[in-house]
Amino acid sequence: MTKDHQPGTRGSAIVVGASLAGLMSALTLSRIGLRVTMLERSTRKVRTGAALPVSDGLLERLTGRRSPDGKDILPSGGQAWADVHAGLSSAAQADPGISLRSPVRVTDVGQDERSAWVVTDDGEFVRADLVVGADGHASVVRRHIAPEAPDATFSGYVIWLGLVDEREIRSRPWPSDLAILYKQDYCLNAYYLPGADGSLAQGKRRIGWGWYDSSRNDLLRARGAVIDDVVQRTLRAADVPGTTFDELADEAQEIWPSPWREAIVDCIRRRAVIGTPIGEYLPHRLASGRVCLVGDAAHLPSPMTGSGFDASAQDALTLAEALGGNGNRGSISGALRRYEAARLDPARQLVRSGRHFSNSFAPRGAAQ
Ligand SMILES: Cc1cc2nc3c(=O)[nH]c(=O)nc-3n(C[C@H](O)[C@H](O)[C@H](O)COP(=O)(O)OP(=O)(O)OC[C@H]3O[C@@H](n4cnc5c(N)ncnc54)[C@H](O)[C@@H]3O)c2cc1C
DSSP states (O other): OOOSSOTTTTOEEEEEOOSHHHHHHHHHHHHTTOEEEEEOSOSOOOOTTOEEEEOTTHHHHHHSSOOTTOOOSSOSEEEEHHHHHHHHHHHHHTOTTEEEEOSOOEEEEEEOSSOEEEEETTSOEEEESEEEEOOOTTOSHHHHHOTTSOOOEEEEEEEEEEEEEGGGOOSOOOSSSEEEEEETTEEEEEEEEOOTTOOOSTTSSEEEEEEEESSOHHHHHHTTSEETTEEOOOBOGGGSOHHHHHHHHHHHHHHSOTTHHHHHHHHHHTTOEEEEEEEEBOOSOSEETTEEEOHHHHOBOOGGGSOHHHHHHHHHHHHHIIIIITSOOOOHHHHHHHHHHHHHHHHHHHHHHHHHHHHHHSTTTSOO
């Protein structure tokens, strides 16, 4: 397979945010011949413990080509967040149609009939034919598209996340790759992931876990991770008091079965745990003129759906299709309307399905 078009022959795009949705959109837009500039505010990448379902042949569908040496840099199956990010980053770096500028924080977005632009925190205007907001749960681009409803709403719970090499855990393995367990007011998702070398052999894998906890919202507010009803940031280990870690370790010993409890206690002992407050966003719009949204900026479901990554991949593929993947050359705003028409309903269904979980798990805190 080859590229559909030469890089930059079909115009230009700015992608705000170079995480998973941004990288996938940059790859599909470059494939149809757009010159893509990615702007990313952060140089740090961590999403300890989260596992993402990578569908078969995803990278080939995003880029339109096979890896030249046949090496699969984005294997299918449940993969660690960091490995998915590394695979997509290396594909984007190898693509001459994509350039990345980081750290650059976008503070504003605008457009007229001929172009769209972003303003950066040092006052620079960066202009292109279209702007794609892939800037996550607290999207700045969403303020431009939906000024009347710009914020995701805090769902009333945090997920503690950790990742550990299976060889560190002596207990007998769990009989299946995934466990979803409910105990007291908690829910635990725990799973085996390939080892750092890709191995799926017993003893050589990694264990990831996500512990849903609706009982520590005071801590989230005290640390400024949630202000009013809006999620501000993830708690790093340094933000979490030792007493909270001690409580979590004691509770893990008491309520979760092996090998998950040992995995959790190991991560807590190493302080290799983060706490992500969960927000949800039900979209009414995905595009306006020359500006559109993809990924968590567009639709933020509870991670309990396990589908945010796949929805982001669908956004990237559908966006390129609407913009002319089949040689279809209409106006940009018309293409973005087609993109919205194709993606809005599935995105709303996804967010609603997550709300069923949130409403039962944290009835007083969940978004209405
Ligand atoms: C705890 C957790 C567990 C999850 N588990 C799963 C799962 O099991 N299965 C699944 O499918 N999905 C899961 N997801 C969701 C999945 O990770 C996301 O849907 C997917 O990665 C897409 O994220 P994104 O790239 O849109 O947003 P993000 O990963 O939030 O990336 C946004 C990027 O934009 C950058 N940015 C933000 N603002 C600006 C700005 N103003 N200027 C420049 N750059 C900016 C940020 O630095 C960041 O790099 C989970 C998410 C979380 C939080």
